[in-house]
Amino acid sequence: MKNQETAQAPEARVHWSSRWGFFLVTVGSAVGLGNLWKFPYMTGSNGGSAFVLVYLFCILLIGVPLLMAETLLGRRGQASPVGTMRLLVAEAGASKAWLAIGYIGIMGSFLILSFYSVVAGWVLEYTWQAAGGFAPAPKEAFGQAFSDLLANPGRLIFWHTLFMAMTAAVVLGGVTSGIERANRIMMPSLFLILLFLVGYGAFAADLPAAFRFLFHFDAAAINRSVLFAAMGHAFFTLSLGMGAIITYGSYLDRATSIPRICLQVAVADTLVALLAGLSIFAVVFAQGLEPAAGPGLLLQTLPLAFSQMPGGQVVGFLFFVLVVFAAWTSSISLLEPSVTLVVERFGLGRQVAVLLVTLGIWLLGVAVALSFNAWSGVTLFGLGFFDLLDTLTSKIMMPLAGLLIAVFTAWVMQRRHVADEIGLSGRSFSFWYRVVAFVSPVAIAIIFLNVIGILG
Ligand code: TRP
Numbered sequence: 001m002k003n004q005e006t007a008q009a010p011e012a013r014v015h016w017s018s019r020w021g022f023f024l025v026t027v028g029s030a031v032g033l034g035n036l037w038k039f040p041y042m043t044g045s046n047g048g049s050a051f052v053l054v055y056l057f058c059i060l061l062i063g064v065p066l067l068m069a070e071t072l073l074g075r076r077g078q079a080s081p082v083g084t085m086r087l088l089v090a091e092a093g094a095s096k097a098w099l100a101i102g103y104i105g106i107m108g109s110f111l112i113l114s115f116y117s118v119v120a121g122w123v124l125e126y127t128w129q130a131a132g133g134f135a136p137a138p139k140e141a142f143g144q145a146f147s148d149l150l151a152n153p154g155r156l157i158f159w160h161t162l163f164m165a166m167t168a169a170v171v172l173g174g175v176t177s178g179i180e181r182a183n184r185i186m187m188p189s190l191f192l193i194l195l196f197l198v199g200y201g202a203f204a205a206d207l208p209a210a211f212r213f214l215f216h217f218d219a220a221a222i223n224r225s226v227l228f229a230a231m232g233h234a235f236f237t238l239s240l241g242m243g244a245i246i247t248y249g250s251y252l253d254r255a256t257s258i259p260r261i262c263l264q265v266a267v268a269d270t271l272v273a274l275l276a277g278l279s280i281f282a283v284v285f286a287q288g289l290e291p292a293a294g295p296g297l298l299l300q301t302l303p304l305a306f307s308q309m310p311g312g313q314v315v316g317f318l319f320f321v322l323v324v325f326a327a328w329t330s331s332i333s334l335l336e337p338s339v340t341l342v343v344e345r346f347g348l349g350r351q352v353a354v355l356l357v358t359l360g361i362w363l364l365g366v367a368v369a370l371s372f373n374a375w376s377g378v379t380l381f382g383l384g385f386f387d388l389l390d391t392l393t394s395k396i397m398m399p400l401a402g403l404l405i406a407v408f409t410a411w412v413m414q415r416r417h418v419a420d421e422i423g424l425s426g427r428s429f430s431f432w433y434r435v436v437a438f439v440s441p442v443a444i445a446i447i448f449l450n451v452i453g454i455l456g
């Protein structure tokens with residue numbers, strides 16, 4: 001087993017035990033803080049349904065085609081993102097510059113995990129508090145409690161350390177007995193908890209108001225900032241561009257049909273975001289709270305709601321467990337790309353590689369935790385360390401990698417190799433190929449230029 005996982009020869013690479021296994025781990029990567037924390041507050045602050053409509057459109061037009069492209073690169077390469085690109089570049093006789101796709105992916109997942117883990121640490125703290133029940137208190141007290149947490153480096157670092165240890169523990173177990181097994185337990189549980197919460201929303205909270213808020217389409221509310229926020233989020237929620245999907249694709253066997261499973265992953269990810277949005281806003285509206293509370297929606301508005309609702313202790317605790325599971329399975333997919341690269345590159349065992357990479361990410365995360373308090377005065381380009389990493393990864397590295405992946409797949413790889421790998425034919429192949437060749441790159445270039453415009 002161990003030999004298989006450390007070997008470099010493509011034919012020896014370990015594979016997920018089934019297509020269901022690949023489906024679960026990829027949904028595990030996709031469903032994360034993006035769905036449960038970012039999506040609801042972004043919807044809340046971007047006019048509700050207008051954002052949802054554009055987001056759904058972006059998922060279909062950019063997200064799904066790119067998810068297929070990234071999976072196919074990984075499966076063809078059967079190696080780390082860098083190893084995969086090395087192989088594909090050689091196969092296409094292309095410039096080594098394309099290895100950038102691999103390196104950006106590795107760097108990106110490394111950087112994202114350093115702050116993702118700190119945010120997941122907040123969620124651990126709130127799960128702990130939810131277990132004891134949130135004491136009823138005025139609104140300001142919940143805002144203050146969150147500010148107090150951010151101001152306390154010891155507590156932030158404690159939870160960040162615990163979360164990194166949880167992530168490393170799973171990845172140490174290897175591809176099938178660690179990563180796949182953890183997802184086989186957590187993802188079905190996550191879905192059951194979510195269904196329970198939506199059911200609770202239907203009976204005890206204001207589900208119709210939530211439904212209206214999310215689905216009453218009002219085209220007039222769509223503007224440029226909604227458009228760009230939605231496109232960026234489509235990348236983030238599907239884990240695109242940062243090596244995670246290439247890596248998971250590299251553990252996929254040749255028998256599985258890529259297009260169908262990628263579509264199913266995107267549907268599941270979107271379903272979770274919408275169901276989570278429904279249950280969260282049902283609670284928010286039932287308690288007469290503000291849907292546009294921004295990033296504090298999850299950690300200030302919801303605890304306040306749970307403290308006032310019948311059965312709030314059980315529901316609140318289950319809700320935060322759901323968020324922990326989602327964050328945990330995503331962070332696993334952010335750790336694995338660097339681990340597989342270190343194993344491949346330096347011939348180290350998985351255990352040593354996991355420890356080294358975890359240590360590096362943990363250290364960077366400590367700096368992120370300190371950026372909220374002791375080092376809050378330290379800024380670069382006017383951004384604190386946390387915002388800097390978030391901006392660098394979500395607004396620059398992700399669209400850039402997405403653009404490179406689309407162009408590489410459609411314009412650099414040989415068409416017959418692509419067709420052979422993706423396993424589509426006839427009209428459906430031409431349609432997908434054209435989207436990846438034209439629609440996705442143009443759409444990404446538009447966001448990208450716009451973001452640069454905003455920054456500059
Ligand atoms: N998709 C996850 C979320 O929605 C986050 C995530 C996991 C991610 N792996 C990624 C984002 C790779 C970008 C790239 O929370």
